[in-house]
Amino acid sequence: MTRRVTKAIFPVAGMGTRFLPATKSVPKEIMTLVDRPLIQYAIDEARAAGIEDFIFVTSKGKSALEDYFDTSPELEATLERKGKDDLLGALRATNMESGAISYMRQNEALGLGHAVWCARKLLGDEPFAVILPDDVIAADTPCLEQMVDAHEGTGGSMVAAMEVPEAATSSYGILDLAEGDPDARARKVRGMVEKPAPGTAPSRLAVIGRYILTPAVMRHLDEKKAGAGGEIQLTDAIAREIDGPEGVHSFRFEGQRFDCGSKAGFLQATVAFGLQRPDLRDELRGFLHDVIAMEEAAE
Numbered sequence: 001m002t003r004r005v006t007k008a009i010f011p012v013a014g015m016g017t018r019f020l021p022a023t024k025s026v027p028k029e030i031m032t033l034v035d036r037p038l039i040q041y042a043i044d045e046a047r048a049a050g051i052e053d054f055i056f057v058t059s060k061g062k063s064a065l066e067d068y069f070d071t072s073p074e075l076e077a078t079l080e081r082k083g084k085d086d087l088l089g090a091l092r093a094t095n096m097e098s099g100a101i102s103y104m105r106q107n108e109a110l111g112l113g114h115a116v117w118c119a120r121k122l123l124g125d126e127p128f129a130v131i132l133p134d135d136v137i138a139a140d141t142p143c144l145e146q147m148v149d150a151h152e153g154t155g156g157s158m159v160a161a162m163e164v165p166e167a168a169t170s171s172y173g174i175l176d177l178a179e180g181d182p183d184a185r186a187r188k189v190r191g192m193v194e195k196p197a198p199g200t201a202p203s204r205l206a207v208i209g210r211y212i213l214t215p216a217v218m219r220h221l222d223e224k225k226a227g228a229g230g231e232i233q234l235t236d237a238i239a240r241e242i243d244g245p246e247g248v249h250s251f252r253f254e255g256q257r258f259d260c261g262s263k264a265g266f267l268q269a270t271v272a273f274g275l276q277r278p279d280l281r282d283e284l285r286g287f288l289h290d291v292i293a294m295e296e297a298a299e
């Protein structure tokens, strides 16, 4: 029987240089989409999927991220006294149970595989999830929950996947699928390569930042072999499980993914999430409509 997935690793050690100067003093994961920091979207998705232990792999300069997860009794008391129930609810929804979060420091920036490996001592002999908070996925059923459900049937390791334009394949882990039902959401993988050089990708199917991995993947990371870009790549460690007993599956999730590691993706996510909010929708729609009309008139 496949073991339940209850632990998730959140690699958050990156310096966020693409968002300088904002990230000079604010960790990227604290930047807000509408009114919630990026990391809150990742945490909420993990909770919905049944995750109970949250492991953050951090680095220097991330103390604001740790502070964010503290409870705020004074703020709660003030809101309570003023009868601001909506805000109180929003605040309390972010409270984490004591002991649910662990922080592990990545002392050297040696790649995503190395970041995940830093959490090895906090895991048992069971499958675990990895969530990259830069990839924000809007979906009716949160992406990791979809994967946990599918994983009960497949076992082994599983990576979220979606098609990207040919020109973007060199920015991702790219999958080569084994033969099988083209419409199935979970498909067996027969090859995967990290950031293939332009023109060499085996497909346009890219790995997106949601993983369910077996302890065997962690053992491969122990070898600390450098791959693409001289970094220790998670993709390479997962690929070694393709011929393992349970193999690797790709999972084509239902939902829309935003690359919040890029400015364009972050802005798109802000607009998309703003439009989903009943309190903002009409005003934002009207504004976008007017801005576009003005832009077109000026052309």
Ligand code: G1P
Pocket (backbone or CB within 6 Å): 112, 132, 135, 171, 172, 173, 174, 194, 195, 206, 207, 208, 209, 234, 235, 261
């Ligand atoms: C990482 C992974 C890559 C994956 C991507 C998804 O790359 O190494 O395999 O496709 O996340 O967002 P990064 O974006 O950190 O360069």
